[in-house]
Amino acid sequence: MTTGGQERSDPGIERCLEEFDQYLALERGRSEHTRRAYLGDLRSLLTFLAQRSPDTGLGGLSLPVLRSWLAAQAAAGTSRATLARRTSSIKTFTAWALRKGLLSADPATRLQVPKARRTLPAVLRQDQAVEAMDAAKSGAQQGDPLAIRDRLIVEMLYATGIRVSELCGLDIDDVDTSRRLLRVLGKGNKQRTVPYGEPAHAAxxxxxxxxxxKLVSEGSGAALLLGVRGKRLDPRQARTVVHETMSAVAGAPDIGPHGLRHSAATHLLEGGADLRVVQELLGHSTLATTQLYTHVSVARLRAVHDQAHPRA
Structure with missing residues (x-):
């Protein structure tokens, strides 16, 4: 894999990674973003292996090698959350490679996944959310098709709490305008139905x-949201739109689409929504993930109490 310190591509390894990528896509239903991250993790590990044990190939993978690679990542300042994902990447790969006969044993069986510290996400106050939606609406009043689209992006993300990839993946037929419902394809190709309110409907x-x-072209297909060239909107463009909208709200945290998702969930719970209903709306596979937002609400409540109560 390396020659004279220069990394070179091993055709056998590349074919292996291509097959693994197909497995992740077709059998595990992983998104393009997740697959790209997993393959990046694997290439990092295999480069590390080649530097330690040249010419061993996959057969050189062992538990000590895996632990050394993760230790090097940690020493370089990699976060616990990223280390946890990289461990999951490797465990998924070695289990697959064993089944394919590429490994005689699974070296990652005893590899422990580091527990990521769950930090409370930045969220908007409800008045800041209203200001953000108003800012997006005012920008759309000039009739510019991109500004009209940008208003819909922030309105729909906040109204539904869906992921930005889910929003950009919507087709026109996924929207039931008469009942104000979205048919959303989430992680693992799981489909769910999410309602949206009147402001999002107007947008x-x-x-x-x-x-x-005004933006539709031959390459638009059935995509609901379009970019400037008429093709399906890229999630990165949507993230830029959200950040720019938030910059117009004084005192608001600099959040992206995921911050709007956090805000939507938090405001739903503050309004009295049932935790399991919020879990269904967000498309969480486990209730434990949704319960993070109860901690957000409690933290916000305590912050207000400490600031306002004379005997706090």
Whole structure:
């Protein structure tokens, strides 16, 4: 894999990674983003292995090698959350390689996944969320199709709490405008139905009537949201839109689409929504993930109490 310190591509390894990528996509239903991250982790590990034991190939993978690689990552300042993902990447790969006969034993069986510290996400106050939606609406009043689209992006993300990849993956037929429902394809190709409110409906109506028709092209297909060239909107563009919108709200944290998702979940719980309903809306596979937002609400409650109560 390396020659004279220069990394070179091993055709056998590359074919192996291509097959693993297909496995992740077709059998595990992993998104393109997740697959890219997993393959990046594997290439990092295999480069590390080649530097320690040249010419051993996959057969050189062992528990000490895996632990040394993770230790080197930690020493370089890699976060616990990233270390946890990289460990999961390797465990998924070695289990697959064993089944394929590429390994005689699974060296990652006893590899422990580091527990990521769950930090409370930054969220908007409800008044800041209203200001953000107003800022997006005012920008769309000039009739610019991109501004009309940008209003829909922030309105729909906040109204539904869906992921930005889920939003950008929507087709026109996934929207039931009569009942104000979205048919969302989430992680693991799991489908769910998510409602949205009147402000998001107004933004959607404006986009379908006065925004999308001005951007549509031969490459648009059925995509709901379009980029400037008429193709399906890339999630990175949507993230930029959210950050720019938040910059117009004085005192608001610099959040992206995931911050709007956090905010939507927190505001739902503050409004009295049942935890399991929020779990279904967000598409969480376990209730434990949704319970993070109860901690957010309690933390916000305590912060207000400490600031406002005379005997706090």
């Amino acid at each position: 959607l109506t404006a986009w379908l009537s006065a925004g999308r028709p």
